[in-house]
Amino acid sequence: MPFPVLSSNETSAQAPTRLKPWWGTWSAFLIVGCFYVVQALGFQMVWFVGGFVDGVVGGREGGTSPSTFHPYMEIWLLPLSLCVGTMVAIMVSIHLAKRRTVPSIDAIGFWDLIGKSYDFRNLWHFVLLGLALGFGFVAFTEYVVLPPDDLPQPLIDAMISSPLPLQIGWALMLIGLFPVVEEVLFRGFLFAGLAQSWGPGLAGLMTTMIFVGVHMPKVLEYWPALLAVSLIGALTVLIRIRTGSLAPGIALHSTYNGVLVTAAFLAQSTA
Numbered sequence: 001m002p003f004p005v006l007s008s009n010e011t012s013a014q015a016p017t018r019l020k021p022w023w024g025t026w027s028a029f030l031i032v033g034c035f036y037v038v039q040a041l042g043f044q045m046v047w048f049v050g051g052f053v054d055g056v057v058g059g060r061e062g063g064t065s066p067s068t069f070h071p072y073m074e075i076w077l078l079p080l081s082l083c084v085g086t087m088v089a090i091m092v093s094i095h096l097a098k099r100r101t102v103p104s105i106d107a108i109g110f111w112d113l114i115g116k117s118y119d120f121r122n123l124w125h126f127v128l129l130g131l132a133l134g135f136g137f138v139a140f141t142e143y144v145v146l147p148p149d150d151l152p153q154p155l156i157d158a159m160i161s162s163p164l165p166l167q168i169g170w171a172l173m174l175i176g177l178f179p180v181v182e183e184v185l186f187r188g189f190l191f192a193g194l195a196q197s198w199g200p201g202l203a204g205l206m207t208t209m210i211f212v213g214v215h216m217p218k219v220l221e222y223w224p225a226l227l228a229v230s231l232i233g234a235l236t237v238l239i240r241i242r243t244g245s246l247a248p249g250i251a252l253h254s255t256y257n258g259v260l261v262t263a264a265f266l267a268q269s270t271a
Contacts, residue, residue: 028193042085114188118247134259179253208233
């Protein structure tokens, strides 16, 4: 059973003769940059609207500073802003990528450019790899190099301090939404565009470096986290090169995140 969102099963030999769809380096960078700009703007807009509504309902002056929010409002507003900003940003990036594709292609051809389909039945290898990496990282941080007590983990901290409905929402975003978006963005749009200009080897290296750089503020203070992000970035791009599909990388990435989320919940329950 093929993974449907990433392409058709048409081989290059079966495909009709046509100009190969093209993004190239600059379009790849533009698409990724657009995502982060739109995500930040979407986050701020939801935050601003939430502050205004909170001020009106509470009978006080609204604002965008967390200090002006009702504490319960702030707990709900952070994941909502992040979810809305991320979803709007990836939709805008997909639209931009379609507009930047030369020559223009249909939807099937567009997803074929990002990555080919993959059989669900063969994803278990990558799920096991994600489990091994996740449990390995958790064990390493528990028994080998303990993280500092003041290590910033804003998303994990926000998740475990939230009420149960929001904990579920956070878990769904961390396990489902964010890995899919990152794989489509980095191993899809960015890698495909760079590979057209530079070849898969250099494109894979650059994609991994940018992926690590985006996560740098979260992991710079704890080298095992930096190593883990680098390993995830390298493995997913190698899998993308090897299989030609995004589905295995999504399976690995989501499973790895799932282990970390589960470990955070277990640590909270035993604290």
